[in-house]
Amino acid sequence: MNFSKQQADPRRHAIGFSFVVLLHVLVVYALVTGLAKKVVDVVRAPIETKVIEDLVKPPPPPETVVPPPPKLEAPPPPFIPPPEVQIATPPPLQPTITATPTPPPEPVAIAPVAPPLAEPAPAAPVSAAVVCSNFKAVMGDAGFPREASRLGLEKGDALIQFTLGSGGDIRDVRAVRASHPVFARNSIRIVGGYKCQGQGRDVLVQVPFGYRLE
Numbered sequence: 256m257n258f259s260k261q262q263a264d265p266r267r268h269a270i271g272f273s274f275v276v277l278l279h280v281l282v283v284y285a286l287v288t289g290l291a292k293k294v295v296d297v298v299r300a301p302i303e304t305k306v307i308e309d310l311v312k313p314p315p316p317p318e319t320v321v322p323p324p325p326k327l328e329a330p331p332p333p334f335i336p337p338p339e340v341q342i343a344t345p346p347p348l349q350p351t352i353t354a355t356p357t358p359p360p361e362p363v364a365i366a367p368v369a370p371p372l373a374e375p376a377p378a379a380p381v382s383a384a385v386v387c388s389n390f391k392a393v394m395g396d397a398g399f400p401r402e403a404s405r406l407g408l409e410k411g412d413a414l415i416q417f418t419l420g421s422g423g424d425i426r427d428v429r430a431v432r433a434s435h436p437v438f439a440r441n442s443i444r445i446v447g448g449y450k451c452q453g454q455g456r457d458v459l460v461q462v463p464f465g466y467r468l469e
Contacts, residue, residue: 417460
């Protein structure tokens with residue numbers, strides 16, 4: 256046999272080439288039709304899992320409590336009644352009458368009743384010109400009330416009273432008397448502009464006002 260002729264036979268090469276092509280066609284067909292997916296599904300078999308529970312140990316038997324031994328106490332001593340002692344009762348005493356002299360009553364001293372203390376007389380009101388530094392300036396600017404002019408009043412008067420505190424504060428301003436309420440209101444407004452100096456104690460101050468239309 257000529258081995259060189261056998262290797263150069265072209266029919267053998269054609270058969271091998273056809274086998275390789277057929278093998279590739281089958282692989283492509285399997286990928287297209289899902290054969291590979293089926294193979295994967297077969298490989299992916301369900302996994303069976305088992306849960307192994309821990310063995311629970313039975314509880315230990317209850318402990319047996321042994322009661323303590325009874326305490327042995329000595330019995331109480333027997334009761335022995337005390338001996339009876341007879342006491343002789345003395346005879347009753349006869350009542351005796353004794354006279355106790357009563358001392359004379361002590362003389363009662365009558366003290367003279369002191370007369371009630373007279374209440375201190377109220378301090379006389381002080382003039383605002385004495386305790387208020389701007390008294391003249393405020394009074395100089397005061398004029399006849401316009402409200403009185405509209406009411407047809409030509410004259411009037413008022414007496415205003417207030418308390419000057421120890422620190423120079425003015426409080427409790429009121430009209431003691433006034434010929435007309437319009438003059439009382441105007442006078443109280445003027446007093447509100449005073450600047451007074453404290454006297455170290457509360458002082459009562461009175462200011463007379465006289466109005467006349469000129």
